[in-house]
Amino acid sequence: MSPFAIAALAFSMSVDAFVVSVGRGAALGRPRYSEALRTGAVFGIVEAATPIIGWTAGIAASSLLEAVDHWIAFGLLGAVGLHMLWAALHRSADAEPPKASLPVLIATAIGTSLDAMAVGVSLAFFDVNILVIALAIGLATFIMSSGGMLMGRLISERWGRIAEVLAGVTLIGIGVSILVHHLRG
Template sequence: MSPITIALLAVSMSVDAFAVSVGRGAAAGRPRFGEAFRTGVVFGVVEAITPLIGWAAGVAASKFIQQVDHWVAFVLLGGVGLHMLYAAIWKKEEAAPTDSSFVVVLITAIGTSLDAMAVGVSLAFLDVNIFVIAAAIGLATLVMSSGGMLLGRLIGYRLGKVAEILAGLVLIGIGTNILIEHLAG
């Protein structure tokens, strides 16, 4: 996987956390840097761990589905991308939780990282360094969550929706590219 693809994947995986952080920042009024950074660290660590869990599950299952692994990657990435598009376009906006306790932030981080676990499963079928990808996802999520929380009051929810639409399209594109590369040769 090229560095550009890894960067696109990392940013795409961090968009849910960014959108939630924008909402948290908007709801908090004027969040402090320390609170935004702490939120970013929690989101980043969780977002880095979940693709590793998914990858491990995918590696365990790869022996059984090796003949169709490209289709599995395509369906998982495409499915996550379509879900992101659906959530951004048609789902009603929910208020972001304003409680900044560690437990609430952790639960929110887990909720926004489940798509990264599915992506981790799809990465098990590719020749990639999962640790580099997980670190990139974690770092991107830390930066985007912290920044999203600080920008939340200024930009509101709109930018979060646009970013989620773009991320969904990127994931669909990566999944389609995997399928085309396999079918072409």
């Protein structure tokens, strides 16, 4: 796989994490740089691990993983998206912005990275260096997620609640899209 193809794959795998990070950054009000880096690190680590898991599963038993991965993605992304919608719509205007708990952050990262796991399954059938690809995906996701949090920080004053609603709807949409794509074959 060429370096250009690896970079294109890496950044395409990190787009959904970027969108969610913009929404989370906006919802948190003015997240600190440490929070942006923490978000980037969690998303990057999970996003780097999932293609390796998918690649390993693809070598071992791809048909078993394909049978349930879309339901897992739909459930995780739908639950986190609904939680974000509920939080955005039920928070009073003068309330403190929500804190991003680590379990919610990890669940979101897992939900947005299941497409990378599916890519890992497909890469099992090619002669590629999965470690290089996984590291590229993780690094791109770290950069995109950290940047997304900081971008969300810039729009938080005026558009925070709207961005959180859009991020929640986006997560639900990604989950539904994954489910529909797999059910249609």
